[in-house]
Amino acid sequence: MNGNGDRHDSTLVLLSGGLDSTVLATELVRRGAAVQAVSVHYGQRHAVELEAAAVVASRLGIPHDIIDLSVLRHHLRSALTGTGEIPHGHYAADTMSATVVPNRNAIMLMVACGVASARGLRVVATAVHSGDHPIYPDCRPEFIAAATLTAMLGTETVRVEAPYIRLTKAEIAAKGVQFDAPMELSWSCYEGGDSTGRHCGRCGTCVERAEAFHLAGVRDPTDYADTAFWREQVTV
């Protein structure tokens, strides 16, 4: 973003279908950028967040493609992509480290930068935020700095931007209200939802999501199967 808040370079946004990237894509669109979206199927067990991404992109009126790298499931084993139990509880707890997919963000960013280069786009935008830092090394500011250097040297034209890197998820939820993001269409639940299509309300990302709306003082549009669990996990 430049000084007056507008963007001039065409942007490919990594749209997971989650809350953060839904808000980011919306903010970019509202600011008048030429935005395209891409989702990467990296072998996560549930496709529901990819479906959410398609719905969000449609609502925003931006092109959207899903790149199916689900074969990586066989090569990058973790709780998210294998058959292990998804840990319940607070997102920041040690148990969530079992959800780490090795180098996932680096892979997605470099693929997106290749796609952006092929399309003549100058920016890849990712919605990583400060809440990701304790668990995911490839969401930290120093990683993003290295990744954009790698992309610039590798493509000669494409840079990586992570405008939410210093924000909390609560601040992102507040931005979502500010920019009228279709947050109700976004998907966070690592469990893939219950049998009625609701967020479970118990997995780490459900707890993190509910907490973010609470801390932001924003109405949570999410339909949780378990509406009470998250409050027991939140310590602030």
Added chain:
Amino acid sequence: MNGNGDRHDSTLVLLSGGLDSTVLATELVRRGAAVQAVSVHYGQRHAVELEAAAVVASRLGIPHDIIDLSVLRHHLRSALTGTGEIPHGHYAADTMSATVVPNRNAIMLMVACGVASARGLRVVATAVHSGDHPIYPDCRPEFIAAATLTAMLGTETVRVEAPYIRLTKAEIAAKGVQFDAPMELSWSCYEGGDSTGRHCGRCGTCVERAEAFHLAGVRDPTDYADTAFWREQVTV
């Protein structure tokens, strides 16, 4: 490599099936490293080099996996992955820039680093060399430096090594003799060979390969369909 030429960290080598990575994998094995190999199918038009990689790995007695990311063919269009003509002539000529797959090396390296991390390996080795620099930005020393920084920050354990980064392809061919690499099993031809399975002898990588053996003063074990063409392209 440390001072005495031995390696202590287990290494995942990116084995394309070409000459350079065949020699690198061999050198690592001969030096006593614990080596595994991985090939990435990124959507190249011909699978023959992947078959060569499997044969080379078998000869060296190292584990080998192919990661099929050929879906990227649809997203990263270039002459190598599309239906355009492969340019003939010298590898270093401007026409070869049509063979650039945007950010290919970054994608392959980050995938390999994820695989290495999942397997507890500390090093990803790539056989990029100085002859790649003029055409492929993601084969240059500064790119490799950025990529290893990105990998270290993204995985916390895996680094990228490119021990041939300052070597010419001729120097690699000489190393191949020194370490008794099965160079005759490697594959370079971008055309996928002629109907009898021979290297065409006319595409950029065939010319580069023949030139390298010539400059190294090493017998070329390759069976070219056109044995004369490359000499007309070589200016040194």
